[in-house]
Every structure is written in C-alpha cells, then in structure tokens.
Amino acid sequence: MDSNQVNKAQQEWGSLKKEATVFPIYSMRKAWDVLEKEINSLSSNTNKPNNDSIRWGKIDIGDITVLDPRLGNLILSLQYTKLSIEGIQSPPTSMIVEYIQACERVHWILDNYRKLAS
Numbered sequence: 001m002d003s004n005q006v007n008k009a010q011q012e013w014g015s016l017k018k019e020a021t022v023f024p025i026y027s028m029r030k031a032w033d034v035l036e037k038e039i040n041s042l043s044s045n046t047n048k049p050n051n052d053s054i055r056w057g058k059i060d061i062g063d064i065t066v067l068d069p070r071l072g073n074l075i076l077s078l079q080y081t082k083l084s085i086e087g088i089q090s091p092p093t094s095m096i097v098e099y100i101q102a103c104e105r106v107h108w109i110l111d112n113y114r115k116l117a118s
Contacts, residue, residue, distance in 0.1 A: 009111075013104040017097055024096040025086065031103040032082050038110060039075065051076070061110075062117040074106055 012034065020027040039054070042061045057072030058065060081099060085091050 009107065013100070013107070016100050020096045020100055021093055024091060024093055028082060028085060028096050028099055031100040032078065035075075035078070035103045035106060038107060042110065042114065059110075059113075061113050064117045066113050068113075071106070071109060074102075078102060078106065 013031075016027050016031050016034075019030075039059065042059060053059065054072045054075050056067070057069040058067055059071070060066075078099070081102075085095060085099060
C-alpha cells in the first residue's frame with residue numbers, strides 16, 4: 001500500500017467513526033463491507049476465501065498463504081457481532097464505534113500481512 005492508499009484508508013475509517021453518531025447501523029454495515037471487500041480482494045488467484053478457510057485463518061495474499069487462526073476467529077466474530085448488533089432495537093453508538101474500530105484493526109493486520117507479501 002502506498003502512502004496515498006494509506007491516507008485514503010485512514011480517512012475512510014475516520015469518516016465511518018464520525019458517521020456512526022448520525023447513521024450508526026449504516027456505518028457499521030459499511031465498515032463490514034469495506035473489510036469484506038478487502039478480504040475478497042487479497043487473493044490474486046480465483047480462489048476467494050470462504051468461511052471455512054477464514055475460520056482456520058488461511059488467507060491467500062498475493063503469492064503467500066497466511067495461516068493465522070486468531071485472525072480467522074476475529075474476522076468471523078466480527079461478522080457474527082454485526083448480526084447481533086443489528087438485532088438490537090437501538091444499539092448504543094459507543095458499541096457501533098467500537099465495532100468499527102475492531103474492523104479497522106483487522107484492516108491494519110491484513111495490511112501488514114500484505115506488506116510482508118510484497
């Protein structure tokens with residue numbers, strides 16, 4: 001990721017956290033969509049990661065395969081947490097912001113793996 005992409009990512013995550021106060025559920029869904037799109041775009045081959053490979057933390061990044069079960073569990077728990085939060089009548093904004101921050105942390109972990117692959 002070059003510096004322009006890093007700045008763009010920082011601005012995107014920052015704006016999602018700001019939007020969470022006005023549009024909490026939309027911001028949460030958007031954060032997950034951004035993360036999911038990133039996970040799906042990591043693989044350079046046609047085998048996109050599925051839930052089984054993610055559960056075991058097996059993610060293809062360029063020419064390398066990352067095996068990190070903790071990362072896989074974190075990604076899946078974010079997916080299920082999103083579904084749980086959507087089921088709450090009026091979730092607290094702080095919960096949404098924390099969720100977006102967790103998505104942002106996973107983004108940076110994936111970015112660090114991407115840098116290793118380069």
